[in-house]
Amino acid sequence: MQVTGIIAEYNPLHYGHRHHLQEARRLTGADVLLCLLSGNFTQRGEPAVVNKWARARMALENGADLVFELPVVYAVRHAQGFASGAVKLLEATGVVDYLVFGSEHGRCTELKALADFLARENLPFRERLKTYLEQGYPFPAARAQGLIDYHKEKGIPGLEGLTPEEVKDLIGHPNNILGLEYLQALARTGSTIRPLTIPRLGAGYHEEKLTTPLASATAIRRTLHESGRHALLRRFMPPRAWQILREEIEAGRAPLFLDSFTSQIISLLRRTPLAELRRIDGVGEGLENRLKDAARSAGTIEDLLSGLKTKRYTRTRLQRLLFHFLFNFTGEDASDFSPQKDPCYLRLLGFNPRGQRLLKFIKKRATLPLITKPARDLLPHIRASGRTARMWELECLATDLYVLAYPCPQARRAGQDYTQPLVITAGER
Amino acid sequence: MQVTGIIAEYNPLHYGHRHHLQEARRLTGADVLLCLLSGNFTQRGEPAVVNKWARARMALENGADLVFELPVVYAVRHAQGFASGAVKLLEATGVVDYLVFGSEHGRCTELKALADFLARENLPFRERLKTYLEQGYPFPAARAQGLIDYHKEKGIPGLEGLTPEEVKDLIGHPNNILGLEYLQALARTGSTIRPLTIPRLGAGYHEEKLTTPLASATAIRRTLHESGRHALLRRFMPPRAWQILREEIEAGRAPLFLDSFTSQIISLLRRTPLAELRRIDGVGEGLENRLKDAARSAGTIEDLLSGLKTKRYTRTRLQRLLFHFLFNFTGEDASDFSPQKDPCYLRLLGFNPRGQRLLKFIKKRATLPLITKPARDLLPHIRASGRTARMWELECLATDLYVLAYPCPQARRAGQDYTQPLVITAGER
Incomplete structure (x- = not known):
């Protein structure tokens, strides 16, 4: 059985995401698409516009077969922490063959060459980086500038054909940056998971306006925030994602900003x-x-x-x-919960029948406890390990504060990480 | 110069309050009415519907001449803490001759008799009280029940003419309860301030509906909360109080609930x-x-x-x-900040010309530092005393959190206890 992993936020799920799911299945010949989904808060340090259970359902009804949670201690983290946590979790399932990620660049060889370069100690580059950091640049900008300088002078191995401008592009786009981190994390953990990248389609990651049917999630959230009218989004989201978003809004559980x-x-x-x-x-x-x-x-x-x-x-x-x-x-x-340390558990959010079949294998092969019902499955691990207890405590607190921002007071009850049922669907519609 | 003190919340100021101010002046022949006003939070444990500077202005434009702040460490406190703090502050001005308070009962002799009884150790009554507390009654109810029992059996000195029902009335109404605490606090501090009570006019303290032009502050706040329409209140508040409330609402600084x-x-x-x-x-x-x-x-x-x-x-x-x-x-x-300890400073909120003349005397006679400009007047005292620093810190924090609930984001800036100017008015209009 071929299993392909995807790391996602789906905030909210749009046509670009659905395309990514379809392409991932097609290119890897996957029998099962396993998705690792950010919880109620995202890597940008924002609340998800709609909660994790609704977004897991969006994923399951648009191509994914099985959804695990990327815990908040990794999800709301710099790119390296996010990517390391995610890759370690995929690895811990014991069943994943491929990791397919979207990138602005869209070709793995060059991203890999750059990831390899970054993984190796290289004194001249490190010194450049340090200089820029001392000048007060934020890390991503300092690294980009250091790489360009190095490439101009000495040429980065494997990227000889690229101009400095093209190298800048490689390190300057958010999905490329995450992709580079995935590649480095796979290398660091000695993972057998094979990486594959797909070019992002449609509007840019930061594009704020709804210009094309392949609108960015940013544009969708912006529209929701400014107009408050979800009907506007009908054209920009797959029907079953739009419908789930609409239901959540009508129930007073969304949108959150x-x-x-x-x-x-x-x-x-x-x-x-x-x-x-x-x-x-x-x-x-x-x-x-x-x-x-x-x-x-x-x-x-x-x-x-x-x-x-x-x-x-x-x-x-x-x-x-x-x-x-x-x-x-x-x-x-x-x-x-540093990139060097292992996660504590694998928390399931939902599945369809294909995903359910894979679950049996995960139960056998996983190197971390599999949590389907936290009150039952997590308790012994919480008792045994303070670190596990803390990881879960942070998850629950994040959710308890997230739901407090729901428009509907009746929906704000705490403890939903214990009470929300698994999202079980009949599969793709 | 005859000076009469009044302890008030004016949340918001209504016709009953204005009547109280007028009667206090008439009955005591006061040259100056000095008002001690709760800050941004009240004795009920609620935010004031409009901030302390606006309420100080309401007071000054409806009969008061000088307004000091009752610090939050006393204002948001049980009746004894509230009354003790307030009485000690009035005493500390060194100029107050009378304390005039409103009460449901309206006659001082019987309230005094009851206050005297409560101030004395009386074993049979204490035991009754203890029994009711052990049965889980809250303190006010336990005390009321204990007093009625005692009165039935032995008769409270000075209240011989009252039925148990009348004694219950005496101890069962919020303004009577505060009045009893004022009387006890005056006795405990050996104050020379003479107490005088005026019957409350119009609707009851807890009355929630706007039934009479003498509506309660509760009814006014309720109307504001439910309808959000301040125009409705025109008939129920003195024109200058209503206008100030309206201005605050229009500036996005009110109403708060x-x-x-x-x-x-x-x-x-x-x-x-x-x-x-x-x-x-x-x-x-x-x-x-x-x-x-x-x-x-x-x-x-x-x-x-x-x-x-x-x-x-x-x-x-x-x-x-x-x-x-x-x-x-x-x-x-x-x-x-217990009822046994002295306050740390006298914080001025505002004055009219009559009040300004009295300020000169207060500067000479006051037994606590007089604060007109906190950044200048408080600093040496904060340095000298951790208790003073803490009293002020709590005041500022209460205001910083209060303003954060303002409807208008631009008005939410912290530190307003330093930046808000004194409220200076031309006097009663």
Whole structure:
């Protein structure tokens, strides 16, 4: 049985995602598509526009067969943490043959060459990188600049045919960056999973307007935020994804945006002492003072982010930091769930009949506990390991704070990580 | 110069309040009416519907001459803490001759007799009280029941003419209860301030509907909450109070209600560990577990309060407790600012020309630092005393969280306790 893994956010699922699922199946001849899905918060440091159970259903009704959760300790993380956690989880299922990821570049050989280069110690490049970091560039920009410089001077092995501009493109787009991290993580873990990339179709990742039927998720969220009218989205989402989104909106469980967390985050910042702020992952170097100052003048999350922004910190990094703060994700947590360490469990979100058949194999081969019903399956592991307990505690807290931002008060009950049933579907419609 | 003190919340100021101000001046022949006003949160454990600066202006334009702030450490407190803090502050001005308070009863002799009785140790009554408390009654109800029992059996000195029903009335109405506490506090501090009570006019304190032009503040807030239409209130508030309320609403700084704090409070409860909850004043005896449980199922503040309610805890006490939690007002704070200890400063909110003349005398006679400009006047005292620093810190935090609930994002800036100017008016219009 051929099994292909996909790492996704589906925030929300659009035609580009469906195309990716179809192509992944076609190109790898997969019998089963196994999807690892970000939970209620995403890598950009934003709440998902609709909760993880609804997005798992979107995936299962648009091509995926089995959906596991990418835990919040990896999902709301820099690219390396995100990719390492995800790759380790795919590996831990014991059944995945291929990892298919979308990239702006669309060709694996060159991405691999660059990943190999980045994985090796290379003093001249490291020194370039360090110089740019010292000049206050954020890490992604410093790395891009260092690579271009190096490529101009010495040429990166395997990329000899590329101009510096093309190298910049390779390292400068969000899906390429994640792809490079997947490739490095696969190499680091000595995984037998074979990587394959598919070019992204349609609008760019950052494209904010609904211009083509292949609109980006960003454009879809923007439309939802500004107009509040989901009917507008009918043309831009596969029917069963659109319908699920619509049902969630009508039930008062969506849509959620960054600014749904304004008072939770700013209130907390105003009342938290500096010493406690310093314990949060990513806070330090005086950032705790900037956070306090920015929270004083901010009336909205946008104000807060503007007040925090500097050359050194990207907006995405700051957003993740705000959620780390909200979840009380400390420096200690960051090191407990670092890219070097293994995840603690495999948490199932849903499946269709094809996925269900694969589950039997996963039960036999998985190297991590398989969690289908947390109250039953997780309890012994939580008792045995403080790290497992903490990983789950953070997941539950993230969900408990997420649901509190639901428009409908009756839907805000905590503990939904225990009470929400698995998403079981009849398969693709 | 005759100076009369008044302790008030004016949430918001209505015709009954204006009548009280006029009567206080007439009956005491006062040259100056000095008002001590609750800040942004009230004794019921609610946000004031409109901020303290606007309410100070309402007072100054409807009969008061000088307004000081009743600090949040006293304002959001049980009747004894509220009354003691207020009486000590009036005493500390060094200029107040009379304290005039409204009461349902309206006659001082009998209230005094009852206050004297409560101030004395009386074993049979104490034992009755203890029995009712052990049966799980909240303190006010247990005390009322104990007094009635005692009165039936032995007769309370000075109240011989009253039936048990009349005694119950004396101890069963909110303004009578506060009045009794004022009287006891005056006696305890050996104050020379003379108390005088005026019967409350018009609708009852708890009356929720706008039935008479002398509507209660509760009815006014209810109308504002339910209809959102301040125009409805024109007939029920003195013109200058109504106009100030209207201006605040139009500027996006009002109205605020308990449910404006839903996500601040429930989010914080969901993420705060039990051990930290236990440090909050009034939490203990397992209440920390009830708080966690209630926050899990609650989607609104109403849900939360329903989940917490028991025979032992009144709704008002629970509401105060939620705000103590939000402000991180600990058991240690409660003891630092207990009814036995003196306040740390006198904070001025505003004045008219008559009030300004009195300020000169207060500067000479006051036994506490007079604060007109906190950044200048408070700093040396904050440096000299941790208790003063903490009292002010709690005040500022309460305001910083209060303004965060303003409808208008631009108005939510923190630090308004430093930046808001004194309210200076030309006097009564």
